[in-house]
């Protein structure tokens with residue numbers, strides 16, 4: 153079964169792209185961001201430790217993340233294609249991710265990296281809102297909700313994520329730049345790197361993506 157790892161700075165629209173693959177091609181969307189939020193709501197003990205980091209815009213230690221991830225991954229259907237989103241956030245997580253895939257009897261087919269300028273990333277994120285109840289994401293310009301300020305799926309009032317405040321965006325982008333280079337190099341060396349320019353429209357990026365993935 154197809155197994156793809158997606159990465160890109162916040163604001164590159166990678167979550168929207170993966171959602172399209174879920175809707176059109178039946179992918180499972182597997183991400184540590186959702187894992188941290190959902191497991192925290194469930195009051196999982198390790199997730200409470202992890203919250204101390206991610207709530208401040210810091211990275212959660214690799215061992216802690218992957219200890220949670222091994223349990224989280226069991227929720228997903230092994231007969232479907234898997235889309236991992238931003239689960240390798242530093243080079244030290246590459247062997248942990250390799251190990252996780254091995255245990256799941258899967259092989260990585262592609263590492264898709266979305267690229268975007270810092271200015272555009274900030275502009276995009278400041279217009280983003282999420283549903284605190286079901287985690288759906290909306291964007292004033294690219295993916296607006298039907299009734300302004302309320303979730304299409306469940307009607308809950310939308311909020312701006314704590315992570316999407318300007319100071320936290322800048323901190324995250326800086327950390328991102330520092331950590332992505334060795335990751336991109338490693339997957340390039342393995343011959344699975346696909347780079348996609350994330351500045352065009354959602355539809356154009358989607359077209360590029362399905363062409364390059366051969367879907």
Ligand SMILES: [Zn+2]
Nearest residue numbers: 283286303306
């Ligand atoms: Zn909702």
